[in-house]
Amino acid sequence: xxxxxxxxxxxxxxxxxxxxxxxxxxxxxxxxxxxxxxxxxxxxxxxxxxxxxxxxxxxxxxxxxxxxxxxxxxxxxxxxxxxxxxxxxxxxxxxxxxxxxxxxxxxxxxxxxxxxxxxxxxxxxxxxxxxxxxxxxxxxxxxxxxxxxxxxxxxxxxxxxxxxxxxxxxxxxxxxxxxxxxxxxxxxxxxxxxxxxxx
Numbered sequence: 433x434x435x436x437x438x439x440x441x442x443x444x445x446x447x448x449x450x451x452x453x454x455x456x457x458x459x460x461x462x463x464x465x466x467x468x469x470x471x472x473x474x475x476x477x478x479x480x481x482x483x484x485x486x487x488x489x490x491x492x493x494x495x496x497x498x499x500x501x502x503x504x505x506x507x508x509x510x511x512x513x514x515x516x517x518x519x520x521x522x523x524x525x526x527x528x529x530x531x532x533x534x535x536x537x538x539x540x541x542x543x544x545x546x547x548x549x550x551x552x553x554x555x556x557x558x559x560x561x562x563x564x565x566x567x568x569x570x571x572x573x574x575x576x577x578x579x580x581x582x583x584x585x586x587x588x589x590x591x592x593x594x595x596x597x598x599x600x601x602x603x604x605x606x607x608x609x610x611x612x613x614x615x616x617x618x619x620x621x622x623x624x625x626x627x628x629x630x631x
Contacts, residue, residue: 438487440606441618443500443547444479445598447567451514452478454593455531458517459569462529465584469577470529470570476615478567479604480512480533482544485556495554497603497619503550504601507543508624510536514567514593523582525575533565535595540565543601599623 447455456475463472488496512535519526533540544563552558572578603619 437489439490439493440608441485441488441496442479442481442604442606443483443485444481444602444604445512445600446479446602447514447593448596451593451596455514455567455569458531458588458591458593462569462584462588466578466581469573471573472570473568474612477606477613478569479602479615480565480567482563482601483547483551483556483559485551493618496551497621499550499554500547500601500603500619501621503543503546504621504623507539507546509597509599510539510623511595511597512536512540512565513595515591517569517585517588517591518566519572519581519585520564520566523585526572526578526581527575528571529569530566531569531591531593533567537565540598543598547601 452475455478459472459475462470485496512533514531514533516532518530518532520528520530541563544565548558578584599622601621601623602617603621605616605618607614607616
């Protein structure tokens with residue numbers, strides 16, 4: 433596929449404004465402690481990614497949206513918490529700095545697994561790595577240039593951005609530009625307001 437005739441897409445949940453504002457405050461604080469060497473994610477790009485689809489043809493957009501609509505019909509809203517920070521793959525060679533996700537992570541994992549299985553049925557391969565729910569804060573350019581990173585992370589272990597209800601799934605296009613990615617929501621799919629057992 434070529435960039436001229438495809439769309440770079442992914443499936444995600446988005447934190448609400450009040451949670452995002454606290455994450456931005458954290459980012460600002462970390463930027464002062466780590467002024468160089470990290471490419472910080474723009475607030476518009478802070479998503480809880482459940483499935484990265486990569487490049488798709490525009491003609492496949494509607495069929496993927498229909499599939500996601502079926503997936504969410506069997507999942508109800510659930511609460512998630514946002515707090516503490518860490519790095520992938522580990523402090524020895526950090527590549528990604530993240531904020532953690534807690535709360536009803538079992539329900540989150542079930543939704544993510546359902547998305548994986550549904551999209552695998554139409555040709556999207558399953559992710560080989562286990563799903564680890566997080567919000568990416570920044571990407572580290574040179575892992576060996578932060579000898580104090582461990583202590584900085586330790587100082588932020590009490591970070592708490594609050595809780596939110598996962599209420600809708602987003603199908604998002606990411607258009608890469610020289611000044612950063614531009615995100616467009618192609619479709620959103622509300623989760624059920626009540627557990628299925630209460631219907």
